[in-house]
Amino acid sequence: MPEASPLPLPDLEHGPIAPLWRAASQGEFRLPRCISCGAFDWYPKGECAQCHSLDIDWCKLSGRGSLFSWAIVRRALHRPLAPLTPYISAIIVIAEDRVTRFVTRLIDCEPAELYAGMPVEVRFADLGYQATATGIIAPLFTKTDTTGRDEV
Amino acid sequence: MAFKADPGPARLEDIRGKVAIVGIGEAAHSAASGRSPDDMAFQAIDAALRDAGLKPEQVDGLMVTGSTAGQLTADRFRAHYGLDHEIWTSGKGGAFSWAATAPHEAYAAIATGQASVILNVFAINWASQQAADAGGPATAHLAEEMKANAEVVFGFIPQPVYFAHVARRHFELYGTRPEQLGAIAVNSRRHANGHPGAVMREKVLTLEQYSAREPFIDPLRIEDCCLISDGAGAYIMTSAERAGDFPKPPVIVEGVGYGGAIEGMHFAMEPEFASTPHRFSAPGAFAMAGLSPADVDVLAVYDPFTIVALMAIEDLGFCPKGDAGQFVEGDRLAFDRGRSNGGLPFNTHGGMLSHSYLLGINHVVELVRQLRGEAANQVRNAEVAVYGGYSGVDAGTLIMRRG
Numbered sequence: 001m002p003e004a005s006p007l008p009l010p011d012l013e014h015g016p017i018a019p020l021w022r023a024a025s026q027g028e029f030r031l032p033r034c035i036s037c038g039a040f041d042w043y044p045k046g047e048c049a050q051c052h053s054l055d056i057d058w059c060k061l062s063g064r065g066s067l068f069s070w071a072i073v074r075r076a077l078h079r080p081l082a083p084l085t086p087y088i089s090a091i092i093v094i095a096e097d098r099v100t101r102f103v104t105r106l107i108d109c110e111p112a113e114l115y116a117g118m119p120v121e122v123r124f125a126d127l128g129y130q131a132t133a134t135g136i137i138a139p140l141f142t143k144t145d146t147t148g149r150d151e152v
Numbered sequence: 153m154a155f156k157a158d159p160g161p162a163r164l165e166d167i168r169g170k171v172a173i174v175g176i177g178e179a180a181h182s183a184a185s186g187r188s189p190d191d192m193a194f195q196a197i198d199a200a201l202r203d204a205g206l207k208p209e210q211v212d213g214l215m216v217t218g219s220t221a222g223q224l225t226a227d228r229f230r231a232h233y234g235l236d237h238e239i240w241t242s243g244k245g246g247a248f249s250w251a252a253t254a255p256h257e258a259y260a261a262i263a264t265g266q267a268s269v270i271l272n273v274f275a276i277n278w279a280s281q282q283a284a285d286a287g288g289p290a291t292a293h294l295a296e297e298m299k300a301n302a303e304v305v306f307g308f309i310p311q312p313v314y315f316a317h318v319a320r321r322h323f324e325l326y327g328t329r330p331e332q333l334g335a336i337a338v339n340s341r342r343h344a345n346g347h348p349g350a351v352m353r354e355k356v357l358t359l360e361q362y363s364a365r366e367p368f369i370d371p372l373r374i375e376d377c378c379l380i381s382d383g384a385g386a387y388i389m390t391s392a393e394r395a396g397d398f399p400k401p402p403v404i405v406e407g408v409g410y411g412g413a414i415e416g417m418h419f420a421m422e423p424e425f426a427s428t429p430h431r432f433s434a435p436g437a438f439a440m441a442g443l444s445p446a447d448v449d450v451l452a453v454y455d456p457f458t459i460v461a462l463m464a465i466e467d468l469g470f471c472p473k474g475d476a477g478q479f480v481e482g483d484r485l486a487f488d489r490g491r492s493n494g495g496l497p498f499n500t501h502g503g504m505l506s507h508s509y510l511l512g513i514n515h516v517v518e519l520v521r522q523l524r525g526e527a528a529n530q531v532r533n534a535e536v537a538v539y540g541g542y543s544g545v546d547a548g549t550l551i552m553r554r555g
Binding site for chain 2: 008009069073084087103111127138
C-alpha cells in the first residue's frame, strides 16, 4: 500500500470561509450573520436571504448546538482522508438558529450513544485530532454533559 | 456536476403525445475496461439505429449531457460515419435527469423544423477513470470551493458519506430501518440476475447476506451503493406522427417534469434534507400526462444509493412521505408481482445498484423494452412506465405509454 497522502486542508488566507478558520485558531466559533436582521448567511452568499442587507459580519457564537445527522466512516473512499478512519462525520444545527447547519466531525463520542437532537458543543482541536497533526485548529464537536433531545 | 438548476418546479410546455421513442441501443457494460467513451457510444448508437431501421445519415439531431466530460459531438459523429450533413445539437440530454427531459427539448427542435430524428446518447468510462485515479463521480464535488473549505476538510466527501447522513436522517425522522434499504438492494440484484448484460448477473444477494455485512459508511453498506461502470446507452426520438414508420412498436411520451434542488450541490444545506427534487418534477409530469402514480405499471428510478431510490418512491408519489421503508419490504418491488397484486415493478434491469452505472440512460432503454413487451424481466401488460431521473441537484420525470 502507498503511504497515505496528508489530510486535505482549508485555505486560511484566501478561502471563502477563511474567517471561520482564523477564528478557530483563536478559540472562537464564528459564522456570518446579518447585522440588520440577525439571520445567518451560511453558506455565505454575501447577501442576507431574509432582508437582502449586504451588512454581514462573522459573529461569535456560543459553540453549542444539536446533532442533526451523522455517519460512521470506517473506510475513506477519498484516499487523503484515510488517516482519520474510523471517524464520525456529522451535521449539527447551531443553538442560535436551529435551521442553520454546520458540517463537522464528532470527537470523543461512541457511535451507539448518538441520536438526532443530542446536545453538542464545540471543541477546538487539531483538524487531524487523534489521527495526524496538521497544525490547524478546527471547530470539532462533542456531546455535552447535559442530556436531553433538542427539536431538530 | 458543475451545474446549477433553478430551485423548485419548472414550468414546461405540454408535449403530451407529441414525441415517440422509436429506437434503443446499449454498449456492453462492464467494470474498468479501457474502452473509450466514443467507442462505447458508437456501439450503442449502431444498436439503436439497427433497432429503429435507420441509417446514420438520417439522424439530424444529437443530444448529450453537456456537463459531463467526453460526450459525443456532431463533428465526431459525422467523422465516424463519413457524413457531412447538418446536425442540430443540445447539451441538455444524455443521462441523469436529462434522460427524462430530453424528449421535451427534442420536441422544440422537431416543432421548429430544426431536426426530425434525434439521437440521445450517453457514454461513461468512470470505472476505467477511477481505476486510473483520473476522475470519477467525486471530482466535481472536490473542486467546488465551498465544499473544499467547509466539508472535505472534515471528512464530508464523497457521495456515500453524504447519503449515509441522508439515510440516517430518514431513519430518525420516519423510523426507516437498514433492512428496508436492503430490500431495495436485494430486489435490484434479483432483477440483475435475470437480465442479460447486467454487470451483477452472476452474483446473488440475499437479505441475510446484506444484513451480515458491516456498514462501511454506517448506516450504508457496500450493497447500498451503485456500481461504477464503463458503458453507453442511446435512444432515438421522432415526431409521434411518424411513430408508425418504424419496425418496433412505438413508445409515446405522455408527460415530462423537471425541478431543481433548493441549495444545488450543497446537499448538507438542503432544507428538506431527507427528500429529493423528484417532489418538484413529478407533479408536473403526471399533470401533463393526465395520469397518477396509481396508473403506472413499471417504474425505473435513478438509484445511486438505496436511500435515494427509497426517497424517490415517496417523492414521486407512490406512497406517502416517510412510508417508503415499509412500502418496499418483501417482494413489493418485484417485476413479477405487478400492480394488480399490490406491487410496484421497480428497476426491472437491476438499476445502477446491480445492472450498471449508466446514470439513467439505460433505465429509459429498459422501460422502452417493457412497453414493447420485449424485456428480460417482463412486467405483464405494461402500458405505462415512469423514469425518475436525478443528478443530486435536480430531477426529471418521464412518463411513457405503449403506442
